Amino acid sequence: MEEKDYKLLDQYLQDELPDDQKAAFRQRIKEEEPLAEELKLRQQMHTYLRTKAQQPDLEAAMKNLGGTYFSPAEKATKIVPIARRRLYVGLGIAAAIALVLLVWNPFGSGNLYKAYAQHPPLALVEKGDALALAQQAEVAYGEKDYKTAYDLLNELTDLSSENVQLQLALGISALETGRTTKARQLFEKLAEGNSALRNYGCWYLALSYLKTEEFAQAKAELQKLDDSDPALYDKAAQLLEEL
Known part of the structure; x- marks a missing residue:
């Protein structure tokens, strides 16, 4: 694929192509397997980022603790002076916040x-002999058994060295099992390439530095992302603000 094809893919996914160019591009997708595979991969990544939104850990923790300290159930008819009640409520809030910060430290790099x-x-x-191996790798990776996934993906790499999604998953598994140097080598290769996962290479390089508390390097990698993948670009911008 040529550089202009990657730009066309971005424009197509963001609905920026005129109708005549869109029709021509759709015809190419039907006829050119590499282009169709690249589009499928980008669509998977876009779908993942759009549907991965979750409530922040702090909000969930405060909600759970709020149910403990501010239960609507009537517990007793004992009359407590207003001043004392305010004191109890204030102490309850303070205790809740202290417990949340103890368990969930929002300023910790690990969190x-x-x-x-x-x-x-x-x-x-995968096809042929690699099919069973690929299925095992997918299961281990999906279950967050990164040690097993790393070993299986390593074997698959020998068979499919140009599969960028495999390279990304191998890098993630390496990062999650403490193989930071190996992970960064894989992410750097992706970041320097022209595939759909170039931005992911930069993103995960940044995360690898975040994990080792090398914040300047993390910021530098985040700033290399372009806006061809808007959802990932927004996540990078959000992380930059927090750093």
């Missing part, structure tokens, strides 16, 4: 990494 390290799904398409 910041966990908040953003929401990994994309793995969908390998």
Whole structure:
């Protein structure tokens, strides 16, 4: 594929192509398998990012604690002076916040990494002898058994060295199992390429530095993302603000 094809893919996904160009591009998708595969991969990534939104951990923790300290159930008819009740409520709020901060430290780099390290799904398409191996790798990766996934994906890499989604999953598995150097080598290769996952290479390089508390390097990698993938670009901008 040529550089202009990647730009056309971005324009197509963002609905920026005129009708005549859109029709011509759709015809090319039917006739050119590499272009169709690249489009499918980008659509998977866009869908994943759009549907991955979750409530922040702090909001969930405060909601659970709120049910404990501010239960609507009537517990007793004992009359408590207003001043004392205010004191009890104030102490309850303070205790709730203190407990949340103790369990969930929003300023800790480890929690910041966990908040953003929401990994994309793995969908390998292999043929022949690699089919069973690919299925095992998908299952292990989906269950977050990254140690097993790393070993299986390593074997698959020998068979499909140009599969960028496999390379990304191998890098993520390496990062999650403490193989930081290996992970960064894989992410750098993706970041320097022209595939649909170039931005993901930059993103995961940034996360690898976030995990090791090298914040300057994390910021530098985040700033390399372009807006060809709007959802991932927005996540990077949000993380930059937090750093």
